[in-house]
Amino acid sequence: MATDPDAALMVAFQGGDETAFRSLFEKHGRAMVAFCHHFVRDGARAEELAQDVFLKVHRSAARYQPSARFKTFLYRIASNHCLNELRRGEYAARRAVESAEDGQGEPTDPDSLAGPAPTPEENMLATALGEAVEKLLGQLPEKQRAAFVLGRLEGLSYEEIADVLDTSISAVKSLVHRATVAAAAALAPYAADGKEALP
Amino acid sequence: MSHPVNELTAYLDGALDPAERAEIESHLARCEACQAERDRLVAALALLSRLPPAPAPSATFEQRFYARLATEKAEARERRGFLDRVAWRWLAPGLAGVAASVAVVLYSGARQRADEVFLAEHIDLFESYEAVASMDVVDRPEDVQVVEHLDELREGRP
Incomplete structure (x- = not known):
C-alpha cells in the first residue's frame, strides 16, 4: 500500500532489510507495551507480550500482504496474543482475586504518574479514571475488551477493528456500544462535572 | 422508530x-430518554x-x-543446520534407493518393449509349435497351449 509508510517498511523487511524491521519496532514497540498493558495490567508482563508480538511479526513477515495496513496486521497479531494470554488460567484466577479485593487497594499516588497534569485535582481525576477503566477492562468479556481498547484507547476505526478481530462491522458496533455503556456506568461517579466529581 | x-x-x-444519522437525529429531537442516554455516553467519552x-x-525494553x-535467530540457524544434517544422513541414502528403483523399472520397461517388438517382427515363427518350444520364450502352460492351437485360430475354428 503506497500511502502506508509502515507497509513500505514491511515490504522492505520482506526483501531482507533488517533496518526496516528495526524502524517498525522503534515506531510501534512502546505503543504495543501500552496496548498489552490494557489486557494484563502488569508492566513487566506487558513488555514481554509486546516483545512476543514483534518476534511474531519478524517470524511471519512472509505472510504479510502489502494490501493490508501494517497497523491492522500488527494489532491482529497483538489482539490474538493478548486474548490467548488472558485465556490462561492464571489471569482468570488473578481477576477473581482482584474482584474480591475491590476497594481495598492502596490509592495511587498522583505524583508517581507520568504525563503532564496542570493541577493536582486534574492529576488525581486522571489517576482515578485510569484505575476505574483498568478495573472495567478486567470485567469486560474478551471481545468487548479488545474492541474497546482498539477503538477507544488506540483510536482504530470500526472498519479497522473489524479487520483486526476478523468480524463484521455490525458486530464491532455492538461490541463497542456495549463496552461504552459499561464504561459510562463505571465512570458515572466522575461524570457530574469532571473536576469536582471525585467520589 | x-x-x-x-x-x-x-x-x-x-x-x-447519512440516512441512519438523519433518522437518529430526528428521533433524538423528540425523545428525552434517548437524549439522556446520549448525554451519558458523551460524558463517558x-x-x-x-x-x-x-x-x-x-x-x-528495546535492549532486551x-x-x-538475536537468540531466536541463532536457534533458527541451529535448527536449519540440524535439519540439513538429518537430510544428508537419512534422506540422501533413501533418495539414492528411490533413484535406483526408478532406474530398474525404466530399464525393465525398455527391455520388455524390445521383447514385444521382437515378437511382433517374428510372429510367423510362432506358427510352429516346435520352433516356439525350442526358443524357450513361452514358459506358462496356458501360453504353450495357445501357441499349439494357433493354426486353428487362423482357420476360424472354435
Whole structure:
C-alpha cells in the first residue's frame, strides 16, 4: 500500500532489510507495551507480550500482504496474543482475586504518574479514571475488551477493528456500544462535572 | 422508530451512514430518554479522553527485545543446520534407493518393449509349435497351449 509508510517498511523487511524491521519496532514497540498493558495490567508482563508480538511479526513477515495496513496486521497479531494470554488460567484466577479485593487497594499516588497534569485535582481525576477503566477492562468479556481498547484507547476505526478481530462491522458496533455503556456506568461517579466529581 | 439506543455509540463515533444519522437525529429531537442516554455516553467519552498516558516501558525494553531476537535467530540457524544434517544422513541414502528403483523399472520397461517388438517382427515363427518350444520364450502352460492351437485360430475354428 503506497500511502502506508509502515507497509513500505514491511515490504522492505520482506526483501531482507533488517533496518526496516528495526524502524517498525522503534515506531510501534512502546505503543504495543501500552496496548498489552490494557489486557494484563502488569508492566513487566506487558513488555514481554509486546516483545512476543514483534518476534511474531519478524517470524511471519512472509505472510504479510502489502494490501493490508501494517497497523491492522500488527494489532491482529497483538489482539490474538493478548486474548490467548488472558485465556490462561492464571489471569482468570488473578481477576477473581482482584474482584474480591475491590476497594481495598492502596490509592495511587498522583505524583508517581507520568504525563503532564496542570493541577493536582486534574492529576488525581486522571489517576482515578485510569484505575476505574483498568478495573472495567478486567470485567469486560474478551471481545468487548479488545474492541474497546482498539477503538477507544488506540483510536482504530470500526472498519479497522473489524479487520483486526476478523468480524463484521455490525458486530464491532455492538461490541463497542456495549463496552461504552459499561464504561459510562463505571465512570458515572466522575461524570457530574469532571473536576469536582471525585467520589 | 423504536428507541435507537444500540446505535447511539456508533452515532457519536460518526460510524453511521447519512440516512441512519438523519433518522437518529430526528428521533433524538423528540425523545428525552434517548437524549439522556446520549448525554451519558458523551460524558463517558469525554472522561475517557482524560485518561493518563499508559506507563512507559522500562529503559531496557528495546535492549532486551533485540537480545531475544538475536537468540531466536541463532536457534533458527541451529535448527536449519540440524535439519540439513538429518537430510544428508537419512534422506540422501533413501533418495539414492528411490533413484535406483526408478532406474530398474525404466530399464525393465525398455527391455520388455524390445521383447514385444521382437515378437511382433517374428510372429510367423510362432506358427510352429516346435520352433516356439525350442526358443524357450513361452514358459506358462496356458501360453504353450495357445501357441499349439494357433493354426486353428487362423482357420476360424472354435
